[in-house]
Amino acid sequence: MPATTGARRAALFFCKACMRKDILVALSFFNHHKTKRLHLMFGDSGIVALMKLWAYCAEHCPTGEVSRFDEIEWKLATGLDENCLEFVEALCSPAISFVDVKNSNKYIHDWEEHNGWVFHSSTRKKIAQKAASAKWGSTGSKNKLNRSQRMSDAKKKGNHSQIEWEEMRDFFKICVKCCGDSGLTELDRDHIIPLYKGGSHGLDNIQPLCAKCNSSKGWDTTDYRLIFCTSRNIKMPAKWVRSAGVNCNKTPAPSPSPIPSPIPSPKSKALSGKPDEIPYQEIIEYLNTKTGKSYRATSADTREHIAARWKEGATLAEFKKAIDNMTAKWMKDPEMCQYLRPATLFARGKFDGYVNQVLSKKVSEGVFL
Ligand SMILES: [Zn+2]
Numbered sequence: 001m002p003a004t005t006g007a008r009r010a011a012l013f014f015c016k017a018c019m020r021k022d023i024l025v026a027l028s029f030f031n032h033h034k035t036k037r038l039h040l041m042f043g044d045s046g047i048v049a050l051m052k053l054w055a056y057c058a059e060h061c062p063t064g065e066v067s068r069f070d071e072i073e074w075k076l077a078t079g080l081d082e083n084c085l086e087f088v089e090a091l092c093s094p095a096i097s098f099v100d101v102k103n104s105n106k107y108i109h110d111w112e113e114h115n116g117w118v119f120h121s122s123t124r125k126k127i128a129q130k131a132a133s134a135k136w137g138s139t140g141s142k143n144k145l146n147r148s149q150r151m152s153d154a155k156k157k158g159n160h161s162q163i164e165w166e167e168m169r170d171f172f173k174i175c176v177k178c179c180g181d182s183g184l185t186e187l188d189r190d191h192i193i194p195l196y197k198g199g200s201h202g203l204d205n206i207q208p209l210c211a212k213c214n215s216s217k218g219w220d221t222t223d224y225r226l227i228f229c230t231s232r233n234i235k236m237p238a239k240w241v242r243s244a245g246v247n248c249n250k251t252p253a254p255s256p257s258p259i260p261s262p263i264p265s266p267k268s269k270a271l272s273g274k275p276d277e278i279p280y281q282e283i284i285e286y287l288n289t290k291t292g293k294s295y296r297a298t299s300a301d302t303r304e305h306i307a308a309r310w311k312e313g314a315t316l317a318e319f320k321k322a323i324d325n326m327t328a329k330w331m332k333d334p335e336m337c338q339y340l341r342p343a344t345l346f347a348r349g350k351f352d353g354y355v356n357q358v359l360s361k362k363v364s365e366g367v368f369l
Contacts, residue, residue, distance in 0.1 A: 023115050025051070030047075049078040054115075062118045064112065064115070065105065092106065154191070157201070158202020160202060176227070177207075177210075182212040187210060190206065190213075192206070192292070203239065226290075226291070226331075242288070278303075278310045283319045283323075291327060291340045299342070308348060314351065321355050326354050
C-alpha cells in the first residue's frame with residue numbers, strides 16, 4: 001500500500017530538507033488490509049516504524065529510493081532494533097509491499113504518486129534557484145545587493161522627499177491598482193520599475209499601492225497611475241510622469257544606458273537628411289509614456305515590426321497616431337490593455353487600421369498623458 005490511497009489524506013511529520021513540513025497519509029491507511037497484516041506481525045510498533053520510515057525518506061531520500069540502506073540505516077529510519085531486518089523483509093514481501101523491489105533496487109511504494117511534493121523537492125529547489133538567479137543576477141550572496149545598497153543606487157538615479165511623497169499620496173488617496181477594492185487604506189510607496197531591476201527612487205517611478213497590491217505585483221512594471229488617471233479623466237502632474245527613459249532617471253545613472261547609442265534619434269534623422277533611419281526609440285518611448293510600460297527599443301522583435309511598417313512608408317506621425325488611437329480605445333479596458341504592445345500595434349495588416357481608427361467622441365476626448 002502506498003503512503004496514501006485515497007483522496008482524503010492526513011498530514012504527518014515534517015521535513016526540513018525539502019521545506020515540506022508534512023507527508024501525506026491516506027485516511028484509509030489504518031483499515032487497509034496491508035496495514036492490518038503488518039500490525040498482526042509487528043503490533044503498533046510496526047505501524048509506527050513504517051511512519052518513521054516515510055518521514056525519514058521525506059527528509060533524507062525524497063525520491064523514495066531506499067536501495068542504499070544498510071542495516072544501520074534501516075534501523076535509523078524505522079526506529080526498530082532487534083527485529084529490524086525481519087520488518088524490512090515483510091515490507092518488501094508481495095503480501096505487504098510497502099517497499100517495492102525492482103532489479104534489486106528498493107523504493108517506497110508509489111512514493112511519487114502519493115507524496116509528489118516531497119518527490120519533486122530537488123527539482124523545485126533548482127527552479128527556485130534559477131528564478132532567484134534571474135531576479136537577483138546571482139544566487140550567490142556575494143553578488144546579491146541588499147535592499148539598502150539597491151536603494152542607495154536608486155537614489156543616485158532619482159530621489160524625492162517625504163513631503164513630495166505625501167503630496168502624491170494625497171493626490172491619489174487610494175491604491176491606484178485596485179482602487180481601494182482591497183479595503184486597505186494605508187498606501188505604500190511602490191517602485192514601478194523595481195529597485196532590483198534598476199528602477200530609480202524618483203517620483204516618476206513611485207506609485208501608491210496598498211500592501212496587498214504591492215506584495216502581489218511580482219514582475220509587473222505597469223504604471224497604474226496612468227490607468228487610474230485615464231479612467232477618471234484627470235491629469236497627473238507632469239512632474240510625476242515617467243521620463244521616456246528606461247529607468248525613469250532624473251539624473252543620469254553612473255552605469256551605461258541599456259539602450260545602445262547607435263539608435264538614431266528623430267532629430268538626427270531630420271537634420272541628417274537620411275530618411276532611412278528609423279526612429280525606433282522615439283516610437284517606443286512614446287508608447288511607454290502613453291501606456292506606462294517599459295518596452296525596449298532594442299528588442300529585435302519590436303524593431304522588426306517597426307522596420308517593416310517603416311519600409312512600407314509609415315511615418316513617425318502615423319506610429320504616434322496608432323498609439324494615440326489604440327491607447328484611447330484600450331487603456332481603460334482590462335482585457336484589451338495588454339495588447340498595447342509593439343507586436344500588436346505595429347502588426348502587418350493591423351497597423352493601418354489602428355492609424356485610421358475612428359474613435360467615438362467620448363473616447364477621443366479622454367485625457368491621456
Ligand atoms: Zn490595492
